Amino acid sequence: xxxxxxxxxxxxxxxxxxxxxxxxxxxxxxxxxxxxxxxxxxxxxxxxxxxxxxxxxxxxxxxxxxxxxxxxxxxxxxxxxxxxxxxxxxxxxxxxxxxxxxxxxxxxxxxxxxxxxxxxxxxxxxxxxxxxxxxxxxxx
Amino acid sequence: xxxxxxxxxxxxxxxxxxxxxxxxxxxxxxxxxxxxxxxxxxxxxxxxxxxxxxxxxxxxxxxxxxxxxxxxxxxxxxxxxxxxxxxxxxxxxxxxxxxxxxxxxxxxxxxxxxxxxxxxxxxxxxxxxxxxxxx
Numbered sequence: 001x002x003x004x005x006x007x008x009x010x011x012x013x014x015x016x017x018x019x020x021x022x023x024x025x026x027x028x029x030x031x032x033x034x035x036x037x038x039x040x041x042x043x044x045x046x047x048x049x050x051x052x053x054x055x056x057x058x059x060x061x062x063x064x065x066x067x068x069x070x071x072x073x074x075x076x077x078x079x080x081x082x083x084x085x086x087x088x089x090x091x092x093x094x095x096x097x098x099x100x101x102x103x104x105x106x107x108x109x110x111x112x113x114x115x116x117x118x119x120x121x122x123x124x125x126x127x128x129x130x131x132x133x134x135x136x137x138x139x140x
Numbered sequence: 141x142x143x144x145x146x147x148x149x150x151x152x153x154x155x156x157x158x159x160x161x162x163x164x165x166x167x168x169x170x171x172x173x174x175x176x177x178x179x180x181x182x183x184x185x186x187x188x189x190x191x192x193x194x195x196x197x198x199x200x201x202x203x204x205x206x207x208x209x210x211x212x213x214x215x216x217x218x219x220x221x222x223x224x225x226x227x228x229x230x231x232x233x234x235x236x237x238x239x240x241x242x243x244x245x246x247x248x249x250x251x252x253x254x255x256x257x258x259x260x261x262x263x264x265x266x267x268x269x270x271x272x273x274x275x
Contacts, residue, residue: 004270005268006269008268054236059234059238060236064268065171
């Protein structure tokens with residue numbers, strides 16, 4: 001029997017939305033307040049959904065400790081209390097929450113093998129959230 | 141097709157233990173959850189049903205009936221219980237959040253008349269939940 005398990009985490013980070021492909025004026029027009037050169041921050045809520053058969057011996061899709069350890073080491077440590085624009089991942093990409101969501105999905109997909117990664121959902125604020133499921137559709 | 145979700149809460153205690161594992165394995169795999177005296181959670185349950193809207197009533201499902209079935213089949217059995225000791229299916233299955241979601245699905249599925257069960261979501265805490273779609 002297949003179940004989907006979702007775990008929620010938090011981290012805080014700052015960013016500035018600015019694209020080198022645009023003029024100063026276009027950046028201001030496109031990103032508004034988010035283009036402030038000094039940056040600004042958010043408390044991001046991250047939801048990671050994995051799926052798989054429920055193991056008969058443990059009753060689990062995967063051991064939560066393994067998922068927590070991976071997310072803490074590879075994601076929360078990497079992005080928590082950082083300025084996203086200074087990180088390698090965002091040297092060529094604007095650190096929008098769309099791109100951050102995709103980056104987190106890719107880190108999990110590359111490194112977390114204990115269950116199938118279904119999707120990553122990232123809340124930038126209580127009003128905005130983003131979901132990414134790689135090549136799959138976010139349908140559930 | 142319209143989807144309708146009903147929410148409910150229950151509080152219960154449980155512990156994780158597989159008699160086929162050694163005591164050391166049980167401790168290593170289940171950690172604090174292996175304490176045989178149990179520990180508890182306030183669970184939140186979301187039951188989603190789907191169906192076409194009945195043209196006469198305008199309902200996908202009669203919410204009063206759904207609530208009664210939910211109370212009788214699920215909440216009366218699980219609320220304020222020690223799941224391992226008082227709920228029959230957990231005598232042989234470990235009451236993880238995954239297995240609770242499956243159990244809720246199995247308790248509800250045959251009882252629903254018009255609407256079709258779509259998803260059972262069980263929150264163990266606000267930061268951990270499991271979805272089961274009957275797959």
